[in-house]
Amino acid sequence: MMQNTENVLRIHEISKNLGGKAILKSCSLDVARGELKVLIGPSGAGKSTLLQCINCLIQPDSGEIWLNGQQLRRHDKKELCAFRTQVGMIFQDFNLFDHLTAEANVAVALRKVKGMNRHDALQRAREELGRVGLARRAALYPAQLSGGQKQRVAIARALAMDPTVILLDEPTSALDPELVGEVLAVIRDLARGGMTMVMATHQMDFARALATEILFMEQGVIIERGTPDALLAAGAGTRTQAFFTRLQDMGDESAS
Amino acid sequence: MIDTAFYMQEVLPALNKGLLISLALIVPAGIIGFVCGVALGVIRVFGGALPRKLGDWYTSLIRGVPLAVQLMMVYYALPHCGIYFDPYGAALLSFILCSAAYHSEYIRGALLSISQGQVRAAQALGMTMAQTVLWIIVPQAARRALPGCGNEIIYLIKYSSLAYLVTCMELMGEGKVLASDTFRYMEVFLAVGAYYLAMVTVATWILRWLEQHYAIPGFGSR
Numbered sequence: 001m002m003q004n005t006e007n008v009l010r011i012h013e014i015s016k017n018l019g020g021k022a023i024l025k026s027c028s029l030d031v032a033r034g035e036l037k038v039l040i041g042p043s044g045a046g047k048s049t050l051l052q053c054i055n056c057l058i059q060p061d062s063g064e065i066w067l068n069g070q071q072l073r074r075h076d077k078k079e080l081c082a083f084r085t086q087v088g089m090i091f092q093d094f095n096l097f098d099h100l101t102a103e104a105n106v107a108v109a110l111r112k113v114k115g116m117n118r119h120d121a122l123q124r125a126r127e128e129l130g131r132v133g134l135a136r137r138a139a140l141y142p143a144q145l146s147g148g149q150k151q152r153v154a155i156a157r158a159l160a161m162d163p164t165v166i167l168l169d170e171p172t173s174a175l176d177p178e179l180v181g182e183v184l185a186v187i188r189d190l191a192r193g194g195m196t197m198v199m200a201t202h203q204m205d206f207a208r209a210l211a212t213e214i215l216f217m218e219q220g221v222i223i224e225r226g227t228p229d230a231l232l233a234a235g236a237g238t239r240t241q242a243f244f245t246r247l248q249d250m251g252d253e254s255a256s
Numbered sequence: 257m258i259d260t261a262f263y264m265q266e267v268l269p270a271l272n273k274g275l276l277i278s279l280a281l282i283v284p285a286g287i288i289g290f291v292c293g294v295a296l297g298v299i300r301v302f303g304g305a306l307p308r309k310l311g312d313w314y315t316s317l318i319r320g321v322p323l324a325v326q327l328m329m330v331y332y333a334l335p336h337c338g339i340y341f342d343p344y345g346a347a348l349l350s351f352i353l354c355s356a357a358y359h360s361e362y363i364r365g366a367l368l369s370i371s372q373g374q375v376r377a378a379q380a381l382g383m384t385m386a387q388t389v390l391w392i393i394v395p396q397a398a399r400r401a402l403p404g405c406g407n408e409i410i411y412l413i414k415y416s417s418l419a420y421l422v423t424c425m426e427l428m429g430e431g432k433v434l435a436s437d438t439f440r441y442m443e444v445f446l447a448v449g450a451y452y453l454a455m456v457t458v459a460t461w462i463l464r465w466l467e468q469h470y471a472i473p474g475f476g477s478r
Contacts, residue, residue, distance in 0.1 A: 057376050077384070085382035095377035099396045099472055109381035112391055143474020154377075161381060 006032045007066075008196050009087075009165045014053050014063030016046075016220075023049045024060070025220045031165065031198060036191045038207040039200040040240060041217035047200035048092075050217070051167045054198070055087045056080055067164065085113055088158030088166040092173050094150040096142040096157075102129060102149075103138040106157045114161070128156035132186050148179030155186055166190070168199035204244050208232055216240040259443070266434060267447050274430030275451055277344070281416050281426060282455070285351035286409045292352060293359020293405070294398060300360060301367045302389055311360070318357035324418055326350050331422040347419035347426075355412050362404035366397035399470055406463035413455050427451055 011029040015022070024046050031037055039047040052058040054065060056074050065072040065083075072083050097105050106125035110116045116124070129138050132152040142150055151171055158166055171187065172180040184206055191197065191210050201207060207214055208228045216224040216231070216239055224231060224240050231240040300311040318326070331346040341349060370393050378388040420429030431448040435441045 052376075055380055057379060081382045081384055083382075084380055087380075089377075089380035091373060091377060093373055095371070095373035097374055097377070097392055097396075098475060099399065108391060109378075109383060112387050113382045141473045141475075143472075157377075157381070 008033050008068060009054070009198070010064075010066035011050075011054060012064040012066070014050065014060045014065070016049055016053055016058065016060050018049075023220050024053065026063075027217075027220070027222055029198070029215065029222070031196055033196055034194040035196055035212040036210055037198045038211040038214050039198065039217055040202075040204070040207060040214055040243065042243070045217040046220040047217055048169050049220075051089070051169045051198065051200055054167055055084050055089055057089070081113070085109075085161050086164045088161060088163035090151070090154055090158055090166065090168040090171045092170040094142075094147070094154050094174070096150055096153055098142050101139050101141055102134060102145065102153045102156075105142070105153055106160050109157070110160055124160055125156070128160045129153070131159065132156045133182075146179060147175045148182045151175065151183045152186055155183075155190075159190075165196045165198065168197060168201070170200050170202065172201065172203060202247065204247055208244075214240060216243065262438075262440070262443065263447065266438065267444060270430045270434045271427060271447055271451055274425060274427035275455075277424065277426040277429075278416055278419075278455070281344070281348055281351060281419055281424070282413055285348055285355060285416070286412055289352045289355030289412070290359050290405060290409075292356035293408075294363050294394065296356055296360035297363030297367055297397075297401075298389060298394065300364050302385070315357045315360055318354055319361075323350065323354050323415055324421055326354060327418055327422050343419070343422045343424035346422050347416075347424040351412060351416060351419075354415075355408055358408045358411075359401075359405050362401040362408065363397055365404075366400035367393060369400055370396050396475075399472065399475055402463070402467055402470070406460075406467070409459060409463065410456055413459055414452060417452070 007030050009029075009031040011027065013026040013028055014024055015026055016024040027046075027050055029037065029050075039050065041047055049058055053060040053063075056065075056072075059074065065074060067083060067086060073079050097108065100108060103122055103125040106128055107118075107121035110121035110124055111118060126135065126138050129135055132155055134149060134152055134156065137145060137149060137153075142153070145153065155171075168187065172183050175183060180203070184203060187197070187199070188206075188210060211228050213225060214228055214231050215222045218239070224238055226238075226240075230236065231238045232244055233241075296311055296314070299307050300315070301308075303311065327347065327350045330350050331341060331343065334341065374392055374396075375388055378392045379385075383391070416426065417428035419426050420432060423429070425433075427448060431444050435444040438444070
């Protein structure tokens with residue numbers, strides 16, 4: 001089959017069972033350059049598992065993963081490492097390296113994986129930290145940063161590898177409400193700058209404003225997909241819209 | 257009261273000679289034992305099934321047998337297999353083997369305490385498992401294990417006194433010979449005790465300095 005050259009990332013019929021239970025059932029996903037795909041769905045729907053299957057942090061049981069028209073041989077360790085350098089990942093709980101300063105967190109993979117020398121790697125790290133507004137925090141350790149700052153360091157760390165795609169696994173869920181904005185602002189800038197991204201989130205307003213496509217997942221299946229306008233239109237009668245309304249009601253209740 | 261002449265002319269020269277041998281045992285055994293302990297700990301946590309099992313067996317064996325017996329085995333039993341050591345070599349080897357086993361236990365606990373999230377983050381950046389262990393996990397685990405490993409170094413200083421059992425003439429050995437020659441056990445061993453106390457005190461300072469030097473905000477000591 002010919003690959004559409006526009007399709008940067010292609011996920012084909014990924015399935016995963018854990019403990020005899022199907023977590024993902026034949027999930028497929030095509031991501032074109034510059035797109036932002038947003039995964040929506042209740043907890044336990046399999047959003048996080050799907051994202052981690054894409055870069056094989058969780059090895060899928062079956063399915064195909066293509067990047068730039070090349071199929072990943074996912075049991076070839078060397079190829080997998082090369083693949084992962086091109087697919088950035090942002091985690092819910094940041095996962096910064098606790099023993100390294102912000103700049104060293106960004107530089108360590110440049111040095112050890114890309115073989116850059118210390119000086120160039122640190123310079124690149126500072127540039128990336130500047131890009132997420134943390135130039136002045138470069139020498140601080142993770143424990144000295146706020147949650148929002150940690151997540152921005154994690155984004156800088158992923159960007160420094162010059163990834164083709166970035167996967168974001170609920171990047172704002174572990175943050176205090178007042179810190180969510182600064183992280184979303186960075187992701188918004190990336191989206192506007194044409195970065196290709198797949199993001200799981202509960203930030204519905206963000207999804208509505210920026211997603212090229214929303215995928216609604218439930219029980220390991222992508223049950224709805226479409227543009228935000230189509231899925232969230234008044235009276236669309238979609239599961240996505242019902243979920244969106246429920247989240248908004250909950251937000252209103254907790255606000256009042 | 258205190259027989260100054262006896263101390264100046266007999267005790268100090270003999271014990272200083274022994275002190276040098278003690279230090280020649282303790283310093284390399286401490287450093288090499290720690291490095292081997294880190295390697296053994298890594299194998300016991302991240303190794304394949306067989307290396308892991310062998311590491312566990314090794315640790316159980318060393319921890320289960322008195323050091324005095326291990327010394328005897330290295331010095332008196334290994335020659336039967338054609339492996340010969342001088343007293344110093346036998347003592348040094350025993351101490352390294354022993355402290356590596358104990359260090360590995362502290363390291364193992366510290367390795368397990370590093371969050372899986374950081375491992376996944378490193379892998380997601382394209383690091384191999386070996387790179388992840390070397391550059392992400394071990395630097396953190398070594399810091400976490402430092403207080404425990406420091407304790408092991410303090411023990412090492414004192415169990416180095418067992419070297420006299422295989423006729424390695426270190427501090428304890430010199431003291432014992434001098435005491436039996438002069439029959440002034442109390443004075444000699446008071447001095448020997450003071451020497452060990454001084455070594456432990458200095459080691460405690462060095463370890464505290466190391467802990468502070470490698471301290472990282474949000475990581476143990478603050």
